Amino acid sequence: MNEQNYKIDTLRLEMMQTYLCDLMDSANRKKLHLCSPEVIEPIFNGATRMNPSSIFINSGSKEDIDWIREQSIQLGEETKLATVGHTYHFDGPDDQGRDTINTKYLAHADTEISSLQNKKEHREGLLEVREIMNDICKDKEMIVSFICRGPVGSPVADPTLQTTDSYYVTHSEFLLYRMLDPRAFSLDVAEKGYMFINYHSAGALSSSKTSLNLHNRRIYMDVERFHSYSMNAQYAGNSIAPKKINHRFANMHNLRNHFGTRLDEHMFITGIDMEDEVVYFAGAYPSGCGKTGTAMTGSHLIGDDLAKIFIDLTSGEVRAVNPEKGMFGIIEGVNQQDDPETMEILTSPGHKVIFSNILIHNQQPYWLGMGQKLPHKGQNFAGTWSASSGQPASHKNARFTIELDLLPNHDPKMEDPHGVRLSAIIFGGRDYTTMPTIIMAHDWMNTVVHGAIIRSATTATEIGADGSEKRSPFANEAFFPGPLGQYILHYKAFGENANISAGNVPSGFQVNYWLHKKARGTLAPHEQDGLLGEKRDTKVWLRIMALMHQGKVETIWTPIGAIPKYADLQRLFIEVLNKTYDKKLYTKQFSLYIGNLIKRIDISEVEFAREKDMPDEFFHVLDTWRRDLTALKSIIGPIVSPDQMIEYVAANQP
Numbered sequence: 283m284n285e286q287n288y289k290i291d292t293l294r295l296e297m298m299q300t301y302l303c304d305l306m307d308s309a310n311r312k313k314l315h316l317c318s319p320e321v322i323e324p325i326f327n328g329a330t331r332m333n334p335s336s337i338f339i340n341s342g343s344k345e346d347i348d349w350i351r352e353q354s355i356q357l358g359e360e361t362k363l364a365t366v367g368h369t370y371h372f373d374g375p376d377d378q379g380r381d382t383i384n385t386k387y388l389a390h391a392d393t394e395i396s397s398l399q400n401k402k403e404h405r406e407g408l409l410e411v412r413e414i415m416n417d418i419c420k421d422k423e424m425i426v427s428f429i430c431r432g433p434v435g436s437p438v439a440d441p442t443l444q445t446t447d448s449y450y451v452t453h454s455e456f457l458l459y460r461m462l463d464p465r466a467f468s469l470d471v472a473e474k475g476y477m478f479i480n481y482h483s484a485g486a487l488s489s490s491k492t493s494l495n496l497h498n499r500r501i502y503m504d505v506e507r508f509h510s511y512s513m514n515a516q517y518a519g520n521s522i523a524p525k526k527i528n529h530r531f532a533n534m535h536n537l538r539n540h541f542g543t544r545l546d547e548h549m550f551i552t553g554i555d556m557e558d559e560v561v562y563f564a565g566a567y568p569s570g571c572g573k574t575g576t577a578m579t580g581s582h583l584i585g586d587d588l589a590k591i592f593i594d595l596t597s598g599e600v601r602a603v604n605p606e607k608g609m610f611g612i613i614e615g616v617n618q619q620d621d622p623e624t625m626e627i628l629t630s631p632g633h634k635v636i637f638s639n640i641l642i643h644n645q646q647p648y649w650l651g652m653g654q655k656l657p658h659k660g661q662n663f664a665g666t667w668s669a670s671s672g673q674p675a676s677h678k679n680a681r682f683t684i685e686l687d688l689l690p691n692h693d694p695k696m697e698d699p700h701g702v703r704l705s706a707i708i709f710g711g712r713d714y715t716t717m718p719t720i721i722m723a724h725d726w727m728n729t730v731v732h733g734a735i736i737r738s739a740t741t742a743t744e745i746g747a748d749g750s751e752k753r754s755p756f757a758n759e760a761f762f763p764g765p766l767g768q769y770i771l772h773y774k775a776f777g778e779n780a781n782i783s784a785g786n787v788p789s790g791f792q793v794n795y796w797l798h799k800k801a802r803g804t805l806a807p808h809e810q811d812g813l814l815g816e817k818r819d820t821k822v823w824l825r826i827m828a829l830m831h832q833g834k835v836e837t838i839w840t841p842i843g844a845i846p847k848y849a850d851l852q853r854l855f856i857e858v859l860n861k862t863y864d865k866k867l868y869t870k871q872f873s874l875y876i877g878n879l880i881k882r883i884d885i886s887e888v889e890f891a892r893e894k895d896m897p898d899e900f901f902h903v904l905d906t907w908r909r910d911l912t913a914l915k916s917i918i919g920p921i922v923s924p925d926q927m928i929e930y931v932a933a934n935q936p
Contacts, residue, residue, distance in 0.1 A: 290319040298326040305329065305337045305424075313339035318468035321443065324479045324509075325426055328445045332483060333417045334424035340452060342428065342461030347453070350425065351634075354449035358491045364645035366631040371450050371638045372663040373516045374492030377499075378639060378677050380519045380526070380760070385501040387530075387763050393506065394765045397893065398753065404506055411502045411511040418483040418513060422447040428467035429524050430460040431478075431532070431590075431605040436699035438544060438590045438603060440532055441470045442524045446482040451521050454636060457683050458608035459524050478508050478531045480523035485514035490665075492516065503527060505534050505763050518610055518638070518681065525610065529588055530761045532605075537764045542775030548758040549573075549589040551602050552580025553693065553702065554824055561828040564589045564602055564788075565708035566757035568738045570679070572710075572795060572817070574611045578621060579820045582693040583686065584702060586611065591704060593776075598783025603701035608685045613640060614678055617653030620817050627688050636683040639663040641675040649676040703786075706831045710793040711738030711754050715801040716878040717794040719815070719871040720823060721843035722830050726777035728843060729790025731903045733757075734770060735886040736792070753889065767895035774897055789831040792843070793823060801878075802870040814871055822854045822863075838924055839931050841910035842879065845872050845924060874922040876915045883908045 290298075302325060303311045314322070329337060340346050351369075354360040360369040386400040388407035395401040402410075425446055432439025442459075446452060455461075462470065471477045486494045493499070499514040508531045515521045532546040550573050553562040560582050567573040577586040585604030594601050611624070618625050627633055628647075641648040643660035656675050659668045663677055686692045695702050709732055716737075723729040738754040753759060755766060762769050777787055800811045826846045829835040837844035848868045855863035883904050890896055918926050 290323060295319050295322065298322050302326055302329060302337060305334065306339070310337060310339045313341050313464055316464035316468070318472065320471060321428075321464065321468050321477075324443055325445065328481045329424060331412060331415050332419040332424065332445075332447075332481065334419035334447065335421050336423045338423055338425045339464065340425055340427040340461065341463045342456070343463070347456050350449050350456070351453045354453050357449065359448060359450035360453070360636065362645075363637070363642075363647060365629070365635075367633050368631075368635045368637070368647070370640060370642060370647060371636060372490070372492065373639055374488075374496065375664045376496055377493060377515065377517045377520075378663065379517060379679050381499055381501055381515065382760070384499050385520075386503070388502050388504040388506070389763075390506060394768075394894075395505075395763055396759070396766055396769075398755075398759045398766070399763060402502070404504070407502050408504070411500050411513060414498050414500060414513045415481065415483070415511065418485055419447045425449065425452045427452055427455060428462045428464055429455065430462050430467075430470065431524055431528060432460075432603050433697050433699045433701075434460055434462070436590075436603050436701070438592050439470075439699070440528060440535075440605070441467060441474060441477040442480065442528055443467075443477055444480045444482070444523055446521070448482065448484045448516065448521065450516075450636075451482060451484075451518070454518055454522055454610070454683050455524060457634060457636065457685050458522065458606050458610060460607055476508065476535065478510070478523075478528045480510045480512070480527065482512040482521050482523060483514070484516045484521070501527070503530055503763070505531070508535070518683075522610070525588075525606070526761055529605070530763050532590070533758075533762045533769075534764055537768060537772055541772055542779055543593055543781075545589075545591040545773070545776055546605075547589045547591060547756065548587070548761055549707070550577035550586045551584035551589050551604055551702065551704075552577045553582030553584070554580050554828055555582070556828055556832065560702075561705045561831060562602070562702045563706050563708055563824065563827070564591065564704055565710070566733065567710045568712070568736075568754045568757045570612060571712050571738060571757075572820070574609065575621070575817060576820050576824070578624060578689075578691065579824055581691050582695075583689060583691045584693050584696050585686070590701075592701070593779055593781050594700065595781055598781060599786050600704045600782060600788055601701035602704045603699070604696060607687070607696065608683060610681055610683050613637070613649045613680045613682045614676070615651035615817075616649070616682075617651060619653060623689050623691060626690075627684055628682060633684065633688050637681070638683070639677040639680040641667060649680050650674060650678065704788050706789040706791060706827060707733075708791045708793055708827070709733040709736050709757065710795065711736045711757060712796045713737060713794045714739065714796055714798045716875065716882050717792055718845055718874065719794055719797065720827060721792045721840070721845060722827070722837060723790035723792070723843050726787055726790065727774065727899050728903055729777065729788075730770060730773050731900060732790055732792040732843070733773070734890065734900070735882060737882070739796075765894055766890070767893040770900060771895060771897055774899070791827055795820065795823070797871060802873070802875075814867060818859060821858050822851065825854055825858060826851060838927050840874060840922075840927055841914065842874075842907050845927075848924065869923050869925075872924050874911070874914070874927070876911050876920050876922065879911055880908055883911075
């Protein structure tokens with residue numbers, strides 16, 4: 283095995299089975315005996331440390347999941363809503379986002395970790411978290427689940443073992459992931475030679491079912507053995523380990539074992555119908571920056587959050603699968619006008635939906651930006667709420683959990699183990715001042731640089747976020763444990779891999795839907811600052827990028843990449859949205875504000891110069907951008923419009 287050594291003698295196996303069986307009824311003992319020794323061992327390790335009063339083996343069957351959901355409701359982890367099949371869950375007031383302070387990688391002294399992440403010495407971290415784990419499940423049941431992070435049968439799907447004392451967590455994971463029975467899971471582990479192992483406990487709970495010991499909240503990830511420990515946590519971003527915790531492990535696994543051949547990215551996967559093909563995009567935006575909304579714009583939805591990207595050695599194509607089968611989406615701003623498909627699911631009976639941290643009144647859910655009047659009072663994550671309290675009705679990071687195949691635009695290829703052919707990769711973030719709305723990278727190395735220099739305002743998905751700007755390389759920086767220099771080398775090597783056949787390297791784009799009016803000119807008297815454009819414009823942006831990728835429209839060369847022409851966008855706004863697209867708005871969205879761009883380049887060069895193992899080609903791209911932008915500024919001025927760029931290119935063509 284690549285990651286773990288599973289040599290277990292017969293006597294020890296019998297001891298483990300005897301211990302575990304004493305905590306199970308006959309039905310669960312039968313399921314346990316379907317597990318291979320290497321799968322039984324981590325269950326035994328967790329049980330002896332966490333000391334549950336009983337163990338439930340979740341086979342993923344309908345009977346098991348129905349029982350788990352009912353237990354969650356009976357114990358108050360979830361509460362039924364008036365709409366059949368819908369429930370809600372509240373995390374505690376201080377448990378509403380990813381705990382970045384107490385999220386740490388456990389690693390040996392000589393294991394290098396990203397400069398943007400927290401590292402704790404391996405043995406020291408294990409001793410600390412094990413002390414917190416001791417007896418944490420006393421008088422509670424431990425649920426064990428066997429998860430496939432990817433379509434069943436996919437060569438890139440990760441076998442994932444989850445232990446938890448939260449029925450809400452298990453119910454959520456059923457909606458989000460493919461669950462295997464113990465025998466199938468054991469065979470997958472044996473074939474692939476590794477598994478991710480996760481231990482979670484919500485810890486002691488208050489009468490309102492929120493974690494009491496948040497001072498001992500820890501989200502520790504052992505990157506030496508791919509074990510995670512999420513203790514005294516309920517918020518799904520900290521407790522549902524197959525999501526972002528195991529996404530981190532998948533990245534480290536790629537760096538060690540699949541360098542330059544596989545990417546695990548914080549990306550949606552969605553396709554749009556063109557005349558002769560479906561063009562599939564993968565797009566990376568930091569959490570809370572519109573990633574789910576953009577994914578829903580596509581007519582062939584594969585996933586809204588994570589992507590496993592790999593090279594098909596038979597066809598030479600770059601392909602992608604979604605490690606998930608469900609959506610844990612931010613609900614703020616979801617409304618009938620912008621999100622009719624999602625609203626249909628969130629308001630219709632019969633579908634399994636879990637709402638979290640919204641407002642409840644008369645067994646009905648309400649949230650910010652839902653497009654209808656909110657009640658004057660209700661219950662939310664903080665307790666009793668009233669409109670006069672001055673507090674928001676629902677949390678800005680309130681969520682909904684559903685299965686993707688409920689959505690009318692979901693693509694049946696979501697379950698294809700070979701994935702879909704990936705045409706283009708998009709990077710974006712909450713950039714209020716700098717980048718144009720769309721830029722198409724000149725080549726693969728330019729794509730890598732565009733992804734690496736993303737900066738974004740922090741959002742409510744992180745505890746303590748204040749809206750300030752921070753680095754967000756590839757919108758994946760929080761989820762890549764390895765050194766940034768190695769990650770960039772890995773990315774570079776992927777696009778340059780000789781196994782990708784001609785014409786199959788994905789096009790690269792950087793997008794910026796968050797430009798503010800004030801950053802693109804003076805505000806009129808009494809005009810409030812805000813975004814240039816509208817949320818629904820994404821439908822046009824995806825279509826123009828598909829046309830640019832296909833080479834079916836002319837583009838305008840700029841030093842940092844190609845931008846679309848006004849005439850093509852004007853036509854698409856009418857065709858797609860029946861909307862007039864003003865030339866002045868286009869000019870604001872696509873002009874080069876050279877001072878801001880050079881500032882971004884200079885900051886990026888300084889930041890990445892501190893990283894080890896950075897390729898020279900990375901800095902060559904930035905140096906070239908800076909040189910050409912400086913020349914443009916001296917010739918045209920500090921702001922270069924698309925029309926001026928066209929004139930400049932025409933005058934200087936050989």
